[in-house]
Amino acid sequence: xxxxxxxxxxxxxxxxxxxxxxxxxxxxxxxxxxxxxxxxxxxxxxxxxxxxxxxxxxxxxxxxxxxxxxxxxxxxxxxxxxxxxxxxxxxxxxxxxxxxxxxxxxxxxxxxxxxxxxxxxxxxxxxxxxxxxxxxxxxxxxxxxxxxxxxxxxxxxxxxxxxxxxxxxxxxxxxxxxxxxxxxxxxxxxxxxxxxxxxxxxxxxxxxxxxxxxxxxxxxxxxxxxxxxxxxxxxxxxxxxxxxxxxxxxxxxxxxxxxxxxxxxxxxxxxxxxxxxxxxxxxxxxxxxxxxxxxxxxxxxxxxxxxxxxxxxxxxxxxxxxxxxxxxxxxxxxxxxxxxxxxxxxxxxxxxxxxxxxxxxxxxxxxxxxxxxxxxxxxxxxxxxxxxxxxxxxxxxxxxxxxxxxxxxxxxxxxxxxxxxxxxxxxxxxxxxxxxxxxxxxxxxxxxxxxxxxxxx
Amino acid sequence: xxxxxxxxxxxxxxxxxxxxxxxxxxxxxxxxxxxxxxxxxxxxxxxxxxxxxxxxxxxxxxxxxxxxxxxxxxxxxxxxxxxxxxxxxxxxxxxxxxxxxxxxxxxxxxxxxxxxxxxxxxxxxxxxxxxxxxxxxxxxxxxxxxxxxxxxxxxxxxxxxxxxxxxxxxxxxxxxxxxxxxxxxxxxxxxxxxxxxxxxxxxxxxxxxxxxxxxxxxxxxxxxxxxxxxxxxxxxxxxxxxxxxxxxxxxxxxxxxxxxxxxxxxxxxxxxxxxxxxxxxxxxxxxxxxxxxxxxxxxxxxxxxxxxxxxxxxxxxxxxxxxxxxxxxxxxxxxxxxxxxxxxxxxxxxxxxxxxxxxxxxxxxxxxxxxxxxxxxxxxxxxxxxxxxxxxxxxxxxxxxxxxxxxxxxxxxxxxxxxxxxxxx
Numbered sequence: 063x064x065x066x067x068x069x070x071x072x073x074x075x076x077x078x079x080x081x082x083x084x085x086x087x088x089x090x091x092x093x094x095x096x097x098x099x100x101x102x103x104x105x106x107x108x109x110x111x112x113x114x115x116x117x118x119x120x121x122x123x124x125x126x127x128x129x130x131x132x133x134x135x136x137x138x139x140x141x142x143x144x145x146x147x148x149x150x151x152x153x154x155x156x157x158x159x160x161x162x163x164x165x166x167x168x169x170x171x172x173x174x175x176x177x178x179x180x181x182x183x184x185x186x187x188x189x190x191x192x193x194x195x196x197x198x199x200x201x202x203x204x205x206x207x208x209x210x211x212x213x214x215x216x217x218x219x220x221x222x223x224x225x226x227x228x229x230x231x232x233x234x235x236x237x238x239x240x241x242x243x244x245x246x247x248x249x250x251x252x253x254x255x256x257x258x259x260x261x262x263x264x265x266x267x268x269x270x271x272x273x274x275x276x277x278x279x280x281x282x283x284x285x286x287x288x289x290x291x292x293x294x295x296x297x298x299x300x301x302x303x304x305x306x307x308x309x310x311x312x313x314x315x316x317x318x319x320x321x322x323x324x325x326x327x328x329x330x331x332x333x334x335x336x337x338x339x340x341x342x343x344x345x346x347x348x349x350x351x352x353x354x355x356x357x358x359x360x361x362x363x364x365x366x367x368x369x370x371x372x373x374x375x376x377x378x379x380x381x382x383x384x385x386x387x388x389x390x391x392x393x394x395x396x397x398x399x400x401x402x403x404x405x406x407x408x409x410x411x412x413x414x415x416x417x418x419x420x421x422x423x424x425x426x427x428x429x430x431x432x433x434x435x436x437x438x439x440x441x442x443x444x445x446x447x448x449x450x451x452x453x454x455x456x457x458x459x460x461x462x463x464x465x466x467x468x469x470x471x472x473x474x475x476x477x478x479x480x481x482x483x484x485x486x487x488x489x490x491x492x493x494x495x496x497x498x499x500x501x502x503x504x505x506x507x508x509x510x511x512x513x514x515x516x517x518x519x
Numbered sequence: 520x521x522x523x524x525x526x527x528x529x530x531x532x533x534x535x536x537x538x539x540x541x542x543x544x545x546x547x548x549x550x551x552x553x554x555x556x557x558x559x560x561x562x563x564x565x566x567x568x569x570x571x572x573x574x575x576x577x578x579x580x581x582x583x584x585x586x587x588x589x590x591x592x593x594x595x596x597x598x599x600x601x602x603x604x605x606x607x608x609x610x611x612x613x614x615x616x617x618x619x620x621x622x623x624x625x626x627x628x629x630x631x632x633x634x635x636x637x638x639x640x641x642x643x644x645x646x647x648x649x650x651x652x653x654x655x656x657x658x659x660x661x662x663x664x665x666x667x668x669x670x671x672x673x674x675x676x677x678x679x680x681x682x683x684x685x686x687x688x689x690x691x692x693x694x695x696x697x698x699x700x701x702x703x704x705x706x707x708x709x710x711x712x713x714x715x716x717x718x719x720x721x722x723x724x725x726x727x728x729x730x731x732x733x734x735x736x737x738x739x740x741x742x743x744x745x746x747x748x749x750x751x752x753x754x755x756x757x758x759x760x761x762x763x764x765x766x767x768x769x770x771x772x773x774x775x776x777x778x779x780x781x782x783x784x785x786x787x788x789x790x791x792x793x794x795x796x797x798x799x800x801x802x803x804x805x806x807x808x809x810x811x812x813x814x815x816x817x818x819x820x821x822x823x824x825x826x827x828x829x830x831x832x833x834x835x836x837x838x839x840x841x842x843x844x845x846x847x848x849x850x851x852x853x854x855x856x857x858x859x860x861x862x863x864x865x866x867x868x869x870x871x872x873x874x875x876x877x878x879x880x881x882x883x884x885x886x887x888x889x890x891x892x893x894x895x896x897x898x899x900x901x902x903x904x905x906x907x908x909x910x911x912x913x914x915x916x917x918x919x920x921x922x923x924x925x926x927x928x929x930x931x932x933x934x935x936x937x938x939x940x941x942x943x944x
Binding site: 396397398400402455458459460483484485487489490 | 660667684
């Protein structure tokens with residue numbers, strides 16, 4: 063068996079793994095990354111990026127459909143058609159460009175890439191079955207970045223007309239009727255896109271409302287939009303099985319059948335901690351996740367873990383930050399996780415951004431809210447739904463959390479996170495000039511409102 | 520008519536507490552304005568406190584010998600005119616036009632950091648105290664990284680930004696104060712800063728007395744081991760039959776043995792006035808019992824130990840210790856000892872070098888008891904062993920006398936019956 067040695071061995075080239083590998087390479091550490099698929103992981107290949115591509119295409123189609131009818135812009139055009147196979151090809155082109163870019167960046171950082179599936183031998187040794195034959199890698203440190211995969215529902219195994227999110231992003235035709243099991247952000251994002259592409263969509267959620275981790279105020283604009291898009295939302299409903307052209311569900315009133323050609327199961331994601339002999343290490347777990355400390359160290363010396371395998375929130379940008387931190391630590395920098403905020407975005411329609419504490423999570427805090435209906439730029443974009451909301455300390459005005467729901471507000475996530483990370487107060491935001499006319503003015507306005515000096519409401 | 524409170528004024532020099540050394544009034548006394556109510560002792564001087572009103576004393580706020588904080592109640596007084604709970608205390612101490620600033624006066628916003636005495640101990644009245652452990656410090660990522668690289672724990676840094684946020688200037692101030700060399704990268708952060716604690720009040724007095732004793736008295740310390748197995752058996756037997764009486768510790772037996780021993784060695788139960796060159800031997804055995812309190816070391820006095828039985832001694836020692844700890848000990852209970860015992864109980868170590876309670880000439884330190892193997896001539900047997908460490912003023916006590924005295928104490932404690940026999944041991 064061929065043997066390789068390195069200082070840093072990263073298992074998995076998703077957003078956590080590739081960032082860790084690139085940064086380690088930049089810092090001059092001899093680094094190998096093992097990946098059986100294309101680099102970029104779930105995010106680039108079957109997650110964030112392709113879903114956003116599909117959502118954008120669906121929105122374009124939806125706009126075109128709107129323009130083909132009566133519209134306030136005075137535009138006349140014929141009803142659009144969509145060849146979803148070409149849409150998917152376009153999406154695949156974006157994915158290929160990005161994953162190729164990641165591969166290039168890793169090469170530039172002198173990171174060696176071993177294609178194949180890893181098998182952990184011990185805390186310093188990993189075997190890989192590459193197309194060129196098996197390789198045994200001995201490393202000083204191992205970083206586990208194996209990510210997560212869609213959770214399966216036993217009664218609804220993936221395959222055929224039962225789709226995972228990955229499958230849904232590769233459909234070559236729009237299903238006439240789509241049932242979505244799971245009212246979380248993945249189900250709603252894809253469900254909304256499919257509805258905009260013309261599918262009759264029914265969302266089945268076991269909890270009392272969609273996006274149950276957020277409060278009702280924040281999700282209400284999304285619910286209203288789903289309604290206007292003709293999406294049926296069944297809350298408090300359990301999916302039982304898919305048979306005879308329908309999804310069998312149990313509601314509070316009894317059994318029902320939701321007619322469906324395809325069923326998307328998006329009930330969550332589970333960490334990938336098995337299937338590559340990781341069990342051999344006997345690492346300490348926290349539930350299904352690998353337990354790590356503030357430096358992403360597992361219970362075994364020299365073995366680190368980053369990203370979705372380390373728990374919630376399972377977000378690419380968290381994994382990236384962990385990956386970069388671990389690379390720095392391995393290069394000898396004294397760092398530990400001290401982030402005050404990890405922003406989270408739902409690319410629903412309208413989009414939802416949350417950073418920091420929700421009103422229900424904060425003590426001694428007050429909440430200020432400013433609606434997009436009071437923002438000029440929002441009106442020129444033809445939308446006035448949603449708002450920006452800030453949770454702030456009553457005494458000091460320290461910003462504890464910012465949330466927004468509204469079209470295009472995902473781009474505000476950076477400002478929100480910066481505010482929390484800088485420990486900004488309402489005064490800091492209110493006294494920062496925000497450009498006019500932009501949606502971002504609402505952030506300044508909501509801070510001014512929290513200080514009792516809002517102008518435009 | 521109204522009732523007002525007269526408080527202990529700020530006597531200046533940063534004094535935070537004073538010892539009440541003398542009362543000139545008692546409840547019911549009629550006083551005129553400017554009559555002296557009491558005198559208090561600081562580490563520097565004795566200050567007399569005058570009355571602010573003409574009236575009648577209603578109650579006193581402190582006991583003699585009590586250490587009380589500046590600003591606490593001295594007396595309540597009934598007088599003509601409106602009652603006032605907050606007397607203008609500061610005016611009595613400093614006859615200035617402006618009232619002296621109270622201790623918690625708020626400083627100007629954003630005080631200059633270099634004036635702060637330390638990182639850890641920010642001055643009172645700061646906008647924001649350093650945050651507690653576990654609480655994330657408020658600072659931007661750049662400040663956090665800079666602090667981490669320099670090994671500074673941001674929880675210990677005072678933030679002057681909005682909402683107490685730590686800004687770069689706050690770190691600059693820390694760097695300006697602390698050692699500037701870059702620490703080696705490690706998982707443990709370096710702590711910086713110092714904390715100045717003023718030695719005042721009781722602590723000041725303890726410090727002065729210890730200096731005096733150690734500077735003036737050439738100590739000789741004799742350490743001896745004592746087999747207290749028999750004494751412990753006796754103590755257990757007496758405790759088994761004590762009924763309602765106080766439980767006996769080792770201490771009543773030691774005071775009894777000491778009383779007995781000084782009868783044979785009167786030179787030990789004495790005061791040496793080294794200025795006058797006179798050794799005064801005392802007939803009475805007043806034993807000082809060194810007692811730890813929250814404020815520091817206090818030595819209440821077991822008076823006439825020679826006349827007390829073990830149970831009466833135990834009761835009295837218990838009462839004195841309690842009075843010393845809760846601050847209610849009277850002056851005469853804290854002075855007049857002729858010889859002193861110091862014991863740290865289970866913390867008593869193997870040997871100590873006790874410092875004599877000046878102007879006494881001897882002090883007996885009791886070390887911890889432990890079961891140790893002893894050779895009885897044929898085999899090792901477990902015995903309850905305890906050391907004593909006794910110091911003597913070598914100017915007036917010769918080594919021979921010191922050793923004979925310790926040997927006598929040993930004989931008494933090892934044969935406890937001798938302590939209680941009427942004839943000479």
